[in-house]
Amino acid sequence: MTNASEVLSSIQSAFPGAVLDSRVESDRRLWATIDSKKILDVCKHLTNKLNFDHYSGSAGVDWIARNEMEVVEIMASHGAHKVVAMLKVKTPRENPSVKSLANLYWNANWYEREIWEMFGINFEGHPGLYPLLLSDQLIGSWPWRKDFKGYPDLTTGERAVAITTPEGYTEYRFPPTPAEVEAGAVVAERPKYPTFREREEREIKSDSEMIMHLGPQHAMVPGPFLLDVLVEGERVKKGFLDVGYIHKGIEKIMENRTWLQGIVYTDRMCYVASLSNNECYCGAVEKILGLEVPERAQYIRVILEELSRIQSHLIGTGEFLTLVAGVGYAPWQYMIIDRERIISLIESVTGARLTHTFVRFGGVRNDLPDDFAEKCKSTLPYIKSRINEFIELFAQDAIYQKRMENVGVLSAEDAKRVGIAGPALRASGVAYDMRVEDPILVYPDLDFKVIVGTKGDCADRVDCRLREILESIYIIEQCLDRIPAGPIKPEAKIPKKVPAGEAYYRVEDPRGEMGMYVISDGGDKPYRVKVRGPFYATLQTLPPLLEGVYIADVVAIAGSMDGCPSEADR
Amino acid sequence: MDIIDSISQFATQEPALFALIIGIIGAAVISGVVNVGAMLVIWGERKVLSDFCNRFGPNRVGGRWGILQLGADAIKLFTKEDIIPGDADKGVYVWAPIVASMATMLVAAAIPFGALHIGGKDYPLVVANMDISAFYVEAALSLMAIAVFMAGYSSNNKYSILGAFRGIARMIAYEVPMGVCVIAVAVMAHSLNLVEIVQSQTLWYAFAQPLGFVIFVIALITDLGRIPFDQSEAEEEIISGYNTEYSGIRWGLLYFQEYNNALLGSILLSLLFLGGWQGPIIPIPILDIISPLIWLFMKVVIVLWCLIWVRASLFRLRIDQVTDLGWKWMLPLSLLNLGWAAVVGSYFA
Incomplete structure (x- = not known):
């Protein structure tokens, strides 16, 4: 098992002088400042020699007082080891420029484009540094500086x-x-670049081809994002994706709110998964504060997050069914009705149906109601039997199999390479689950399986999601049996100001790996919050999957990813 | 009996005048029956489908059954702004819904809506009782494809044109096996007249040629453009396809024709394969006269209910799978069924 200090010494011995500064936070976290000239070599070394095959994202930080900017590359591994390396590259604030990793890692493309348009940091060697989230008018004003x-x-x-x-x-x-x-x-x-429309229109090669818009206002999209497909007849030749239609700038807003107020904004990133978002932010802040969460609070958090995963998977699968079967298809409404029961359970604890703002630094807002365990014990077996029915129904439905099998296939190698997240990654056969890779709370004590698929087609993705619900139910049952009595908040008062420091915290969102990189400068507000959202990673992988499929399959593939554009745009 | 006698006497003496009178009365009656029937079908679909989906459906306008919902919807559609896209082919665009309703009325003219049982004899209720009515109905049903193409082509919209292409591809692939199935029925009945086909069914043709029945049902669902064969609309892929650009009452007409066709298609299925209005006569005065009507009505309701059941439980096929199924499976199988019908039919003759 590789640990962080071994990784550090390996880099130091391979590239003497490349590591300018380093900190081994734990076995799983390595913070290192890398010489900007060597970053490409270091990354190659990590990937080839040390199994860092998961480029998990990157964050930009503007250190205005030090007159420099920083790009933090987050590197991890798909299950080979559990180290997350946070590699910082510094660049002066005037004409900031760093080397692009987009040629090494396919999915670095979007992360670097986002940093470029938000911070104005140029990426040398990037294949297409075009605006992604911002409107054209705002390019050049570098809003997150x-x-x-x-x-x-x-x-x-x-x-x-x-x-x-x-x-x-x-x-x-x-x-x-x-x-x-x-x-x-x-x-x-302002920089000169072709617009999105110009870029897609230059792909039209003949009169028999046309561009069809699926979004931002389309029955297919779960929220506003633009998916254009270049079609010839019914065949899709190429897909183009444009996001940013509901970009809310949550990361910037959180810099201007107190630490506690920030929790409210995490809810709004994706209201279907707001509890995991709460957990991710609070966990990161707890790490900086060095807070211990009381055991009862840990159990409560796990129970609620798993309930939240169940309801998210139910609505994700339900929406997918409407896309391939029409809104008249009865089982999707059954899923919504079942989801209602789960929502009522969550509501009985948090008082809210979607935006809970329930997790607090070092604990939770309030305790479980007295009859919660009984309610769970009457609801969960019912949900379990329903899910088993759904799994059986889809396995037996000949038309469903005909539509879904071998559609949108993503092999395990490709899935790792493009950095897809969550059930979509696991459906390709890669057992990568943050609850195992980067365990938090009481997850190490609990017994559960990581659900993996075999083929990585649409049917597998849906099947994985449904079987994960069963695992979640199993987790909740264990928690209800084991949950101890005790306090739900730390005894000491939480300080208004968080000591200077930084933390990267990962949780398993219903849609996959969610990470938050939180920096404190010792003030009462975060200095920087970077959200590494799972659907942002998944959405990026959509266009290559669409080449050569039918229009009807586009809808099925996009639907099987269980999208939440709100979280992708943040 | 005197009235019946004098009517039939008049019919033999003045056939042209009789046909004209029947035509005028019939036109008024069928346009009423078909359209009111279609409204009931829409209401029924909304109610039954919500039952399948475990929800209520219309339950506000007109009491808890929401029976006046359609009236309210119709008023809304009539009073909505009629938008014609600037780039649309205006003439074709305007005429498409009218052609669609025309196709429906042409079908309705030749379909017997039941029979009256008077004095031990069935008097079929049909406006145009022609010798080739089964063939004619099949031909007139496919006119709908033209209307769909007109609507999709003239809208000058990418979704619409794809919907129109899909509609045409689908209908051609399925009209052929459907026609072959009708021929197989005609072979067994020794007639192309729908009335005679019904009267010849001592054994329902659904049992005499089960394969033909299954193929006809699938082809009919395709023809009606319902799930799993609603590719030309496919809300989630091409935004209602051929009628994306339509609004107000023009859209209402197109929407209405789908349900008109669902109603007429169900009647046709009952007539061809389910013994039509045949059934035991209810031995109660008055009711015995309309008992054939009651039987046909019950069969049609059951068929429609099954259509809605299919919609609630099946996925939509992809367009290439639809045409695959049509040409590679349905057509050869329907020809096989035709052979079967020829052998069995000649044996029974």
Whole structure:
């Protein structure tokens, strides 16, 4: 078993002088500042020699006081070992530029584009540094830098100007107004790049091909994201993805709220999985604070997060069924009705149906109600029997098998390479579950299986999700048996200011690996919160899967990923 | 009996005038029956489907059964703004829903809606009792494909044109086996007249040619464009397909035709394979006269209920799988059924 200090010494011996600064936090976490010239070599070394085959994302940090910027590459392994290496690369604040990893790791593409448009850090060698989340107008203002003044710049008292366009619409524009442009008063020069529409239209090679929009307003999408497919007849030749339609800037908002207020925003990232999001943020802050969570609170958190996983999987599968069978298909409504029971269970504890804001630093908000265990014991066997029925139903449905088998197949190697997350990854046969890889709370004491599929097609993905519900029920049953009496909050008062430090905390969201990278500078607000969302990772893998399938399969494949664009956009 | 006698006397003396009178009365009656029937089918589908899905369905407008919901919907559709897209082929666009309703009415004209049992004899209720009505109905049903293509093509919309293509591909693939099944029935009945086909069914053709029955049911569902064969609409893929751009009463007409066709298709299925209005006469005065109507009505309701059941429990097929099934399986099997019908039919003749 590799541990963090071994990884560090391996890097140091292979590249003397490449590690400028390092900290081994635990067996599983390595923090290292790498010489920006050597980062590519270090990453290659990690991947080839030390099995770091999972590029998990990257975060940008603007250290305005030190006049430098930082890109943190998060490297992990798909099950070979449990070390997460946080490799920092520093770059000066003027003309920041680092080496791109997009040619080494396929999925680095989106993470680097996001950092580029938010921080203005250039990535040398990136194959297509185009805007991803932001609108074209905002490129060049680098909104997540610490000296960003708002759009429009509220500090100077400027306001957007209402303009009536030639077509008769009213638009609000930040200067320059058209008149100013005519007068020659042009603001900062912005990078030249082709727009999304231009990029997709240059792929049209003949008259028999056309671009079809599936989204952002389409019956298929679970939330607004744009999926364009280039079709010839019924065949899809290429897929194009554009996200950012509901970009809320939650990471930036959280920098301007107190530590406690931040919990509320994590709910809003994905309301179907708000408890895992709460857990992820609170866990990271607890790590910085060094807080111990009382055992009872740990059990309560596990119970609720597993309940939340059940309801998320139920609605995910249900939505998928409407996509391939139409809204008249009865079982999807059965799933929604069953989900209602789970939601009522969660509601009886948290008081809310979707946005719970329940987890607190070092504990939970309130204790379980007295009759909770009985309610669970009457509901869960019922849900279990229903899930077994659903699994049997789909296994026997000839049309379902015909539609789903060998559609959207993702092999285990490809799944690892493209960095897909959650049940979609496990359906390809990669047993990668944060509850095992990076265990938190009382998960190490609990007995459960990581559900894996065999083929990695749409049918497998749905099947995995359904069987995971059974595992979750098993976990909850164990927790209800073992949960001890005791306090649910730490005795000591939680300080308003969190000591300076940083932490990366991972939980298994219903959609896969969710990580939050939280930095504190000792103030009453986070210095930086980076959310590594699972659907952001999954969504990126969609276009390559769509090449050569039928239009009807596009819907099935996209549906089987159980999307939550709200969390992808954050 | 005097009235019946004098009517039949009039019919033999003045056949042209009689046909004209029947035609005018019939046109008024069938447009009423079919459209009201279709409204009931829509209401029934919403209610039955919600039952399947464990929910209530319409339950506000018109009491707890929501019986006036459709009236409210119809008023809404009539009063909605009628939007014609700027780039649409306007003439075709406007005419498509009208062609669709025309196709339905053409079918309705030749379909017997039952019979009256008077004095030990069945008097079929049909506007145009022609010798080739089974063939004619089959032909008129496929006119709907033209309307679908007109609507999809003229809308000048990518979803619509895909829906139109899918509709045409699907209908061609399934009209052929459907027609062969009708021929097989005609071979056994020694007639193409729907009335005579019904009267010849001492044994229901569903039992005499089970294979033909199954193929006809599948082809009928395809023709009606219902799940698992609703690729030309496919809300989740191509946003209602051919009628994406339609709004207001034009959309209402297209939507209505689907249910008109569902109703007429169910009647056709009952007539061809389920013994039509045949059944034991109820020995109660008055009721015995309409007892054939009651039997046909019950059969049609059961068929429609099964159609909704199918929608609640099956997945949608992909368009290539649909055409595969049609050409590679349904057509050869329907020809096999035709052979079977020829052998058995000649044996019984």
